[in-house]
């Protein structure tokens with residue numbers, strides 16, 4: 063976004079602002095609207111071809127070793143053959159960010175089909191791109207939050223998080239009144255009736271920074287900032303090095319230390335490739351502002367679930383949105399602003 | 413074509429060399445193989461269950477593996493710093509040390525790479541990192557830099573000694589014009605790998621404990637103490653068990669390097685402690701945790717205080733020529749220093765970076781049995797590789813294995 067559009071204070075850290083608003087630094091894949099290829103695009107296309115060659119070579123080796131019996135043999139059933147084929151194609155697919163629309167459709171088809179083969183159930187998966195003139199932001203009213211944690215539960219259900227380890231994207235910090243924002247002494251793991259006397263509550267999650275440190279450090283560009291400001295992860299491209307986790311100053315990222323478990327009945331079947339689709343072990347995940355909802359014009363699950371109305375979500379570029387009204391009329395602040403990360407997540411009090 | 417033939421013969425001779433030895437040698441290799449196999453078995457458990465088989469969590473997301481990785485990068489870098497005086501200054505004393513040093517560098521680097529792979533959540537997807545077929549986030553990601561410099565360094569450190577050995581093997585003298593530029597490159601590169609690895613941590617504004625301009629230089633200083641200390645110990649062992657001659661003066665010269673580096677390292681440690689504890693800020697809290705514990709959580713205290721005492725005692729003792737020149741004591745001091753720095757650059761550096769977490773949560777980290785076994789397995793692998801390299805190298809150097817023209 064250009065600086066005129068920016069409605070919040072930003073630190074001038076002498077960072078040369080990239081002219082394209084997309085954090086990925088290139089114009090291909092999901093970040094591209096132009097049909098024509100520029101030079102960079104053509105270079106970035108090369109890996110796809112090289113990968114095809116790599117795939118063939120690997121296939122050659124494996125066939126030589128007799129390792130792909132299941133996908134080549136005539137005896138095994140059609141379904142297991144198809145399954146093996148899907149796994150094969152999935153293993154060699156590229157980074158989502160660099161995929162053409164056709165490739166995106168193909169991988170989405172494969173993923174839904176593979177779920178069908180495994181469970182017999184259908185799901186719908188979207189690969190919808192960011193819309194023009196949209197930049198998502200979030201505001202949190204500290205005076206209203208009572209610590210009910212409905213947002214946390216809604217988030218877990220909406221985003222198919224691992225139930226076994228109780229993974230949660232949102233943390234609600236219970237703070238002592240009279241001590242100010244003292245995170246060190248706050249409790250983000252309470253099990254008692256709320257609101258507790260003499261306490262106030264504050265939620266944190268991924269802040270979708272405008273200058274996200276996690277994106278910079280990822281060695282394989284498995285995580286990036288979309289055009290509408292959402293920081294996303296390609297779960298199939300992530301190699302699980304957890305460098306981004308070390309780089310996040312807000313504890314916004316979660317890692318799948320084991321294979322995540324979601325009972326089939328509870329799986330949210332309305333999914334997005336970059337959002338709540340099922341993850342595997344050894345990959346990073348985090349809040350995506352419920353990309354499967356927000357890109358369809360809905361509010362994220364946490365906003366919807368909050369009984370007190372502490373949470374506001376909206377388009378920062380739309381002057382008539384609620385979030386803009388809050389930024390314009392309330393005394394808002396953000397956490398750890400000195401780090402220059404520019405979160406798109408504001409706090410305020412009534 | 414001829415080179416290829418010589419190489420093939422060298423490999424064959426090397427095979428012969430490493431499969432023959434006295435009883436102690438065979439026992440040594442058998443023990444290492446056993447530990448390696450045990451580590452591999454435990455790694456298969458980790459592959460199966462995921463990283464939940466380790467003690468790492470969302471709160472402390474790097475542990476024993478990355479600690480060892482960090483430390484070993486230092487060892488690899490320091491080993492090669494001995495190359496410079498030997499080849500360029502024509503300081504004959506160092507020549508033997510160099511061969512050992514480069515072998516050590518190769519072994520340490522392979523261990524580094526093994527530790528990184530062991531730490532990955534999706535090792536099967538590592539091809540995503542290969543430039544050309546994957547996507548490589550260069551130059552933004554320091555990890556991408558690290559992959560490049562480590563592999564480049566490995567390449568340099570394999571080619572130079574290989575060239576020298578090949579020449580010796582054929583009974584020729586290596587041509588300095590060929591290897592001296594490589595030697596220079598490797599020395600700069602050695603500083604590079606260590607600085608880049610330090611930048612990996614130093615560049616994270618999220619972790620004040622690491623976000624510290626002294627980190628890189630301190631890495632270097634501690635590496636130049638720990639690496640040569642290890643070389644001294646290894647040389648002592650080689651001197652004892654083989655007919656390879658290492659004069660006392662070589663060891664004494666190396667001990668000078670160790671001493672100076674250890675002294676500089678201690679000064680930097682004092683500077684760091686002063687900054688953290690004279691006027692403590694919010695950002696000193698990780699250091700408080702490391703040295704004194706926080707809210708009754710004190711898991712790292714025994715480690716860091718062991719490290720500091722060993723470090724201080726060894727450095728002070730090394731400073732006195734009388735003590736240092738007594739080789740028996742020197743070996744002990746080197747061992748102490750090595751352990752001290754292993755703790756300090758490993759556990760003592762990586763774990764407190766995560767404690768307390770970004771919102772002040774104090775969750776401690778204890779490695780699991782699986783994690784420790786894999787770590788031991790990788791160390792055994794390093795020792796195994798080094799033994800093979802050193803044994804072949806020594807045999808060629810001593811002229812026991814020479815190329816026979818047919």
Ligand code: SF4
Nearest residue numbers: 280300301303304306
């Ligand atoms: S864990 Fe995944 S997303 Fe995070 S830095 Fe590593 S590869 Fe990138």
